[in-house]
Amino acid sequence: MTEARSDDQSLSQKRRLELLAGVPAFAHLPTLVLEGLTERLTEECFSHNDIVVSEDDTADRLYLIVEGRARVSTLGSSGAVPLATLGPGELFGEIALLEPGKERQATVTALESLLLLSLGAADFRRLLEEHPEAHAAFTKPADDSRVTKFLKQASPFATLDGERLRLLAGHLKRVDVSAGKTIIRWGESGDECYLLRSGRVEVTVGGAQGEERNLAKLGPGSILGEAALLTQEPRNATVTALEPCTLFALRRADLLEVTGEDLQTGERMLELVRMHDRPCRVSGMEAYHRTTLLGEEIMILRDPRRDAHYRLSPMGWFLWQRLDGMHTV
Numbered sequence: 001m002t003e004a005r006s007d008d009q010s011l012s013q014k015r016r017l018e019l020l021a022g023v024p025a026f027a028h029l030p031t032l033v034l035e036g037l038t039e040r041l042t043e044e045c046f047s048h049n050d051i052v053v054s055e056d057d058t059a060d061r062l063y064l065i066v067e068g069r070a071r072v073s074t075l076g077s078s079g080a081v082p083l084a085t086l087g088p089g090e091l092f093g094e095i096a097l098l099e100p101g102k103e104r105q106a107t108v109t110a111l112e113s114l115l116l117l118s119l120g121a122a123d124f125r126r127l128l129e130e131h132p133e134a135h136a137a138f139t140k141p142a143d144d145s146r147v148t149k150f151l152k153q154a155s156p157f158a159t160l161d162g163e164r165l166r167l168l169a170g171h172l173k174r175v176d177v178s179a180g181k182t183i184i185r186w187g188e189s190g191d192e193c194y195l196l197r198s199g200r201v202e203v204t205v206g207g208a209q210g211e212e213r214n215l216a217k218l219g220p221g222s223i224l225g226e227a228a229l230l231t232q233e234p235r236n237a238t239v240t241a242l243e244p245c246t247l248f249a250l251r252r253a254d255l256l257e258v259t260g261e262d263l264q265t266g267e268r269m270l271e272l273v274r275m276h277d278r279p280c281r282v283s284g285m286e287a288y289h290r291t292t293l294l295g296e297e298i299m300i301l302r303d304p305r306r307d308a309h310y311r312l313s314p315m316g317w318f319l320w321q322r323l324d325g326m327h328t329v
Contacts, residue, residue, distance in 0.1 A: 011066065011117070013038050019064055019117060022089050025137040033131065040123045046114040055107045059096030061118045065089065068114035074106045074149055083149055085111070094138055095145055097124050105149060144169060147248065150197060150221075171254040175247045183247070184225045184239040192249045193225040199245030205237045217242065226255075 016038040020026045026034060046052055055075060065088050072083045083106060086092055096102040128135040147169040151157045177183060183194060186205060200219050204212045215237060224239050286302040301310040
């Protein structure tokens with residue numbers, strides 16, 4: 001991180017007061033409290049491409065943008081994932097200060113020259129202790145920000161812009177389940193899919209004789225039950241919590257609204273369905289071996305309804321054997 005250049009004297013107290021009053025979480029505080037905060041603010045300047053805060057660093061200050069723009073990003077599976085672009089009057093860095101010892105949840109980089117006002121962690125926490133209403137005002141936006149970050153890191157939603165991402169986040173319902181609880185049951189209808197925020201789950205499917213077969217164990221970031229939402233078919237697997245889990249439930253109407261507005265997101269969701277699909281062999285098909293005149297062993301499929309024959313390649317036979325409703329392709 002580039003060291004900031006500080007100057008406590010360039011902005012007047014009146015201007016600092018105006019900036020603080022413009023932040024929704026500060027706006028309802030008494031003027032005398034805000035005036036006291038203005039004296040504890042430090043001005044910091046950053047140049048283009050300077051890193052103001054880094055993800056996973058220990059938090060020690062929050063920041064208010066006076067001039068310039070900054071990019072907020074987080075580390076995803078394929079590199080940096082942009083979360084938002086911030087401008088004058090916007091606050092950042094407060095989320096990690098709500099819990100002592102918390103690490104930064106994102107990296108903030110200057111997109112152009114930045115002038116910031118910063119407030120130290122001790123002063124911020126003292127404010128929250130003395131004014132519980134301020135704590136509530138900061139907590140709700142912080143929770144929304146965590147959900148938005150999680151959605152951005154979940155691959156089907158990575159292409160959504162900030163506004164639609166926040167709209168989607170507002171539709172999510174948090175669900176906490178205990179270990180051993182069934183989240184999705186095979187054969188049932190479903191009008192919700194689930195985003196796994198924390199914990200691990202097991203995916204199973206019933207076999208021909210009623211026994212269950214394990215398909216996968218999934219962790220945070222996984223999407224559960226999306227196929228039933230997009231195809232309106234019964235659930236094709238059972239999902240059980242292996243440990244206490246936190247999930248976000250998303251209804252069919254809200255999911256279709258998002259996928260309908262964003263082509264890339266819709267394509268990603270359909271790709272997930274294809275990846276998770278477990279197709280079955282067409283009933284009535286007959287499969288048997290043949291030996292050619294050259295002694296080559298081949299596999300033939302016969303459709304008695306059409307009296308049609310199909311020769312399978314070795315890969316085709318391999319896939320045919322696995323079209324049992326329990327394997328993906």
